[in-house]
Amino acid sequence: MAPITHLSQLDLSRRYTYADYLTWQLTEWVELIRGRVRLMSPAPKRQHQDISRNISTPIAWFLRGRQCKTYVAPFDVRLTHATPNGDASIETVVQPDICVICDPQKLDDRGCLGAPDWIIEILSPGNVSRDTKEKFDLYEEAGVREYWIVTPEQKNVVVYLLGEAGRYELRGEFYTPGLIPVATLPELPIEWAEVFEEV
Secondary structure: OOOOOOHHHOOOOOOOOHHHHHHOOOOOOEEEEOOEEEEOOOOOOHHHHHHHHHHHHHHHHHHOOOOOEEEEOOOOEEOOOOOOOHHHHOOOEEOOOEEEEOOHHHEEOOEEEOOOOEEEEEOOHHHHHHHHHHHHHHHHHHOOOEEEEEEOOOOEEEEEEEOOOOOEEEEEEEOOOOEEOOOOOOOOOEEHHHHOOOO
């Protein structure tokens, strides 16, 4: 069977698994959302990259020598419930802009298996509905404890925390200078002005 090297070789109406995903040799970045192939946005704009660096760098410095680890896209996060079928039963593989994982058992050579503790998505014009609705629901269902949505144009950070009922609750919306509290890493100071520095 010929290797899958281009998106046009995939049937976008069918469902795929992580086992399928591992065989693809695509040049495009894709995610699997409940078995459906989703093409990632084109290469992010410089503004998106600036914000990603402004957030991920202080997190990485803060976590040096600690158990929690931070990763930036591209980094496969397999959101799954444990089953004996392994890769063939995993239907959701996402590439969060930034994620923090505090359970080393979830990390392997291929990325993260299970829900990260904290995910940050930076909106681009093509991914607004995906990150604010589709991924919001996915992350909530998978048990991602803290979810930040960053909107570069509005210089806005919306923070959600998973409540006791397993639903996201709005922790706050931050659009002016000041500290943004981090529930996952309470001692980590994230300053709004530094998130949007040079943006």
